[in-house]
Amino acid sequence: MIDSPSPNHDQRTAPISLIVLHYTGMESAQAALDRLRDPEAKVSAHYLVDEDGTIHRLVPEDRRAWHAGVSHWRGITDVNGCSVGIEIVNPGHEHGYRDFPEVQINAVVRLVSTIKDRYEITRGNVVGHSDIAPARKRDPGELFPWHRLARLRLALPRPTRNLVDPGWSQAGFCLALERFGYDVTDSFAAICAFQRRFRPELIDGEVDGECRAILLALLLPRPQGDD
Numbered sequence: 125m126i127d128s129p130s131p132n133h134d135q136r137t138a139p140i141s142l143i144v145l146h147y148t149g150m151e152s153a154q155a156a157l158d159r160l161r162d163p164e165a166k167v168s169a170h171y172l173v174d175e176d177g178t179i180h181r182l183v184p185e186d187r188r189a190w191h192a193g194v195s196h197w198r199g200i201t202d203v204n205g206c207s208v209g210i211e212i213v214n215p216g217h218e219h220g221y222r223d224f225p226e227v228q229i230n231a232v233v234r235l236v237s238t239i240k241d242r243y244e245i246t247r248g249n250v251v252g253h254s255d256i257a258p259a260r261k262r263d264p265g266e267l268f269p270w271h272r273l274a275r276l277r278l279a280l281p282r283p284t285r286n287l288v289d290p291g292w293s294q295a296g297f298c299l300a301l302e303r304f305g306y307d308v309t310d311s312f313a314a315i316c317a318f319q320r321r322f323r324p325e326l327i328d329g330e331v332d333g334e335c336r337a338i339l340l341a342l343l344l345p346r347p348q349g350d351d
Contacts, residue, residue: 304342
């Protein structure tokens with residue numbers, strides 16, 4: 125862990141209940157670090173995980189970092205106020221999106237595990253930037269290995285067994301998607317964000333039987349504290 129302090133933070137507005145994963149979307153780790161520590165940029169995160177697994181600590185967890193922007197998740201509109209933001213070095217869709225190295229994901233897993241346990245964050249509140257801001261963001265993207273986190277109970281898994289298509293219309297699907305946590309103001313963007321997270325092999329914004337069945341399974345009751 126390397127301390128790389130950013131001046132871009134303020135007072136928290138609520139207890140920590142979310143972890144938000146991002147990719148940096150810049151050409152290098154140094155460029156991302158420079159921006160996240162630039163007072164003129166007015167952006168930051170609590171941590172940055174480099175491709176070699178190095179973790180930079182930019183903002184103390186008890187302070188509100190500026191990583192989420194205009195966002196929404198499960199009725200929360202000040203996501204910055206109650207979340208820990210983790211930037212993962214990757215050039216992103218605009219600069220040559222690529223797979224995340226194994227050593228980097230191992231570091232992300234350790235970091236998420238520690239934070240999740242510290243604040244007793246539920247799996248359903250470990251999210252990507254695209255989940256909380258579907259109309260604006262695509263990160264950490266369809267190449268991010270959510271299944272690695274899910275296997276360790278650090279994030280919700282993609283349902284794969286006993287799937288049943290409820291036959292919802294698109295409007296019905298969007299109502300269910302909103303119930304799950306997404307902002308569906310831009311329904312196409314919300315559907316793409318859901319697919320990017322839970323059906324990344326086909327992101328077309330079209331509601332089909334597989335999407336409906338996956339979402340229904342995610343909405344089914346789980347043991348208390350395991351959502």
